[in-house]
Amino acid sequence: MQQGSQGSQGSPLLDRDRWEQLKPIILELYHHQKLTLPKVITIMRDEHRFFHVIEANSRLSTSENTYKYYFNIWGVPKNIPTFVKDATVVALGKRIRGRQSTPDVAYIYKEGQSMPVDRKKIKRQIHDVVSRRANDERGMPLGKNVFIHWNLPYRAARSASRMDSISPFGPTPDFLSIGSPNASRGMSSRHSPSPHTAPTPTMLALRGMKQDEWTSLFIQVKHDLLMKQMARSERKVLITYLYQFWLFSFYTAKYWGFGPTHWTSDILQFDRFRDTDRVHNSSPDTPMTGMGTPLNYSTPRSDNAKIGDTTSSKPSMLCRWVIHVANHSRYEGEGDDSDDEGPDAVLGAEGSDEYRPWPRTHNQTFEQKLQAALETGNFSTVACEDLPVAASRIAKAARTSPMELLQESFAFSLVARNEKLFWNILEKVSRVTFDDSGVYPLHLLTSFLDGSKTCCNLLDGAMNNLCGRTRIEKIYVNDHGHTVLDNLFIAVLKGHTSCQPDTVDDKFAKMRRFTGEEVDICGRWDADSSCVRELFADGNSAIPIEWKHMFCHTSIQTICHCIGRLFGPIFAPKVNTPSGLFLKTCEACGMRLQMAPLHSLVLTACHLAQSGCPGENLFGMLAMLVCLLANGADPLLKAPISLEALMRKDTATECSHEYIDAIELAERVPASLILGWTEEASLGWNVFCAMLRFARDERRPPPKPSKGKGRVSEDPYQMFMEPMEEEYLYDGGSSDDGDDEEDEMGGEEDTDEEPCQHHKFNTNNFYGRSKVIGTMWAVIQTELLTYRRLSENDPWLSENFDMRSVLDGLNNGGLVPIKLVEEDMMSPFCVCGRFLDVVDEACACVGEVCSHYFANVDVWERSSYIMIPENHNGSWYW
Structure with a gap:
């Protein structure tokens, strides 16, 4: 019988060399042309004369088993493995933008050898993935803090990150080869594609699968991972939508009870403040994961500025402020829910028009407002069908997660600082716990402080x-390890210096802005201000240093009042809780170098002097120091400090840390650094250090008195104390850290005296043993309550407070010659510095601290009168 051109008669297999020679043709037919094995055998026999005689019926053929035998030798898989199909679906899911058809995919099962992955198998695998995910994620609840962090438009959000460029495609597995078919560019979902450009069924399935996956990531608050998976165009659409929802929520919260009952995209003027997406040198796919400070501080510009205005608006350099009153003479932000015109109207956006109260018939809650907005999407210029995530699923998750939506609503009430809405929601959230919720209301409050409208009132209510x-x-203490007091320190650097976030915490190295920069503590701009919206639209993520001014009286008063609110109650946290700022680790021994609060205050003062605004005099740091001392902060506490680590010069060769107290840390600030400061800052630093040194030395255990020496017969400050309360004017014996530390803190001094009337036996947050510190605290309160800089030519301090005189007095035993004291300008106060006969010792009013009225703060167009919180503070100091 005749045999094939290769092989020997009677051999069960054709010649192996012949198989190897024809291998590429066989695999091309079988894998790439997807022919059945019988068809491949027929073609090889007819066109390539590849066969041998099967003697049983004299048929010219080669059996399927023979082919399968060689397929096995060649390592050709029978089927595409499941892991390959899963990887194919994942890889294709990263390449859906702009594609209308599925690219060719090949499984590389051996070096130089591959087999195509059939599109039908891909589609079946997609349906399997979607089905499994639907079962796993059925009824997925809304994650925590899903919406509150999206406070920047796209370009500003991009500039807020220092993250390296990451391709949204990610690496393709080595065992896959994915082709690159022509993409249909410029296709919009709002235009009907032609039959030739319509997406294939597989591509539609891929898009649906990826949208479900991204929606799940968003709902689960895996936002960093979500941003990394998206292309630039997808990120821009989603971030724009989320920022618009954030701004809608902010406006709704800020003007709750007044103005429009629903803020639409037209009212919110998104077209006017649209993102000016100009070309950048950086990669178009740089993801947004943090929120921080732009590299330059150029004056912001906008393509949408008003006609005739060549630059965007810039805020005034003059503060606004609050005036606390004991009676409800005028309380901005609190209406009577009526339609009457009058003092209950509030200024509208931009302060141009007045918004009138809502009608009584309006009964929709804030949570319902947010839910309705998610359902309809009419707050945004982005259509829901254009989103890379499923808006309907997000709305459903919010609808089935009322507690998470309530906490999100509460967060917006804190950011917007509307007292009416705050108290409305507070009644609901006060019945739940924030343990492990991921929500830190006290930190959020102190990140968005407003000394021009609410001051410390919201913090008082929350506490x-x-x-x-x-x-x-x-x-x-929040998830960063920062205390609420730390957040107040951050507020100083955020509002009055050019410092960036990694100044206070190395964990913030990828951030370029502090949380809450869009709200100025002294009321000069807010998140809805034109200047801020134009700044963000132009791609800047942080407030430029040119907008800021020195640590002013409004800011100082707000922060000091918050310190009093924070540490005044009997349930208050310990004032000496370790700080989470400026935290380092010893490179040699691995020790955690954590500071006490006063150490962090020293470094905050140092950064304020180094990176502060023109005119900075550090009066604010002196005020914070004295306020903390009066509230029990311990100047004797030592902490492990490494100057090398703080200056990022630490090495692993030997330990460089030492246990030092706060004034010892201040004394180690390099003289070369101080020489570069202004005269005002240098003087303020010397006063700050002198006050801290005096407090430390005064609280050290006193030497045993020598025999024959009597006590000082006359107190230079006694004439300013309340004569009827003499027995309470000197604190005798209780240490802020308890009886066990009385010897260390000087507890043996004057143990025969009664404590002052403000001393609290059930809290450690109190110190009333120093007449010098007490007098300084009374003087500082009076200065803050009675003086404001009314024009840009006015001094930052009044003529009643002279820093040079304070320094001279502290260096000469603490007898400070201050005009407010010498001319009897203050009302009687206690040895601890708290004024007598006041409604609230933590927040005295102007009329309560002055012996006669000499304040200049009653400027109606720049001040707001707010009522002292009632029924909260009366028992704090008893």
Whole structure:
């Protein structure tokens, strides 16, 4: 019988060399042309005469088993493995933008050898993935803090990140080869594609699968991973939508009870403040993961500025402020829910028009407002069908997660600082706990402080209403390890220096802005201000240093009042809780170098002097120091400090840390650094250090008195104390850290005296043993309550407070010659510095601290009168 051109008669297999020679043709037919094995055998026999005689019926053929035998030798898989199909679906899901058809995919099962992955198998695998995911994610609840962080438009959000460029495609597995078919560019979902450009069924399935995946990531608050998976165009659409929802929520919260009952995209003027997406040198796919400071501080510009205005608006350099009053003579922001015109109207956006109160018939809650906006999407210029995530699923998750939506609503009420809405929602959230919720209300409040409208009132309400069900320790330290006091230190650097976030914490190295920069503590701009919206639209993510001014009286008063609110109650956190700022680790021994609060205050003062605004005199740091001392901060506490680590010069060769107290840290600030400061800053630094040194030395254990020496017969400050309360004017014996530390803190001094009337036996946050510190605290309170800089030519301090005189007095035993004291300008105050006969010792009013009225703060167009919170503080100091 005749045999094939290769092979020997009677051999079960054709010659192996012949198989190897024809291998590429066989695999091309079988894998790439997807022919069945019988068809391949027929073609090889007819066109390539590849066969041998099967003697049983004299048929010219080669059996399927023979082919399968060689397929096995060649390592050709029978089927595409499941892991390959899964990887194919994942890889294709990263390449859906702009594509209308599925690219060719090949499985590289061996070096130089591959087999195509059939599109039908891909489609089946997609349906399997979607089905499994639907079962796993059925009823997925809304994650925590899903919306509150999206406070920047796209370009500003991009500039807020220092993250390296990451391709949204990611690496393709080595065992896959994916082709690159022509993409249909410029296709919009709003235009009907032609039959020739319509997406294939597989591509539609891929898009649906990827949208579900991204929606799940968003709902689960895996936002960093979500941003990394998206292309630039997808990120821009989603971030724009989320920022618009954030701004809608902010406007709704800020003007709750007044103005429009629903803020639409037209009212919010998104077209006017649209993102000016200009060309950048950086990669178009740089993801947004943090929020921080732009590399330059150029004056912001906008393509949408008003006609005739060549630059965007810039805020005034003059502050606004609050005036606390004991009676409800004028309380901005609190209406009577009526339609009457009058003092209950509030200024509208931009302060141009007045918004009138809502009608009584309006009964929709804030949470319902947010839910309705998610359902309809009419707050945004982005259509829901254009989103890379499923808006309907997000709305459903919010609808089935009322507690998460309530906490999100509460967060917006804190950011917007509307007292009416705040108290409305506070009544609901006070019945739940914030333990492990990811929400830190006290930190959020102190990140968006407003000394021009609310001052410390919201913090007072939160402290009194949230700390019953939630232990204060649970919300006093956040997930960064920062205390609420730390957040007040950050507020100083954020509002009055050019410092960037990694100044206070190395974990913030990828951030270029601090949280809450869009709200100025002294009321000169807000998140809805034109200047801020134009700044963000132009791609800047942080407030430029040119907008800021020195640590002013409005800011100082707000922060000092917050310190009093924070550490005044009997349930308050410990004032000496270790700080989470400027935290380092010893490179040699691995020790955690954590500071006490006063150490962090020293470094905050140093950065304010180094990077502060023109005119900075550090009066604010002196005020914070004295306020903290009066509230029990311990100047004797030592902490492990490494100057080398703080200056990022630490090495692993030997330990460089030492245990030092706060004044010892201040004394180690390099003289070369101080020489570069202004005269005002240098003087302020010397006063700050002198006050801290005096406090430390005064609280050291006193030497045993020599025999024959009597006590000082006359107190230079006694004439300013209340004569009827003499027995309470000197604190005798209780240490802020308890009886066990009385010897260390000087507890043996004057143990025969009664403590002052403000001393609290059930809290450690008090110190009233120093007449010098007490007098300084009374003087500082009076200065803050009675003086404001009314024009840009006015001094930052009044003529009643002279820093040079304070320094001379502290260096000469603490007898400070201050005009307010010498001319009897203050009302009687206690040895601890708290004024007598006041409604609220933590927040005295102007009329309560002055012996006669000499304040200049009653400027109606720049001040707001707010009522002292009632029924909260009366028992704090008893």
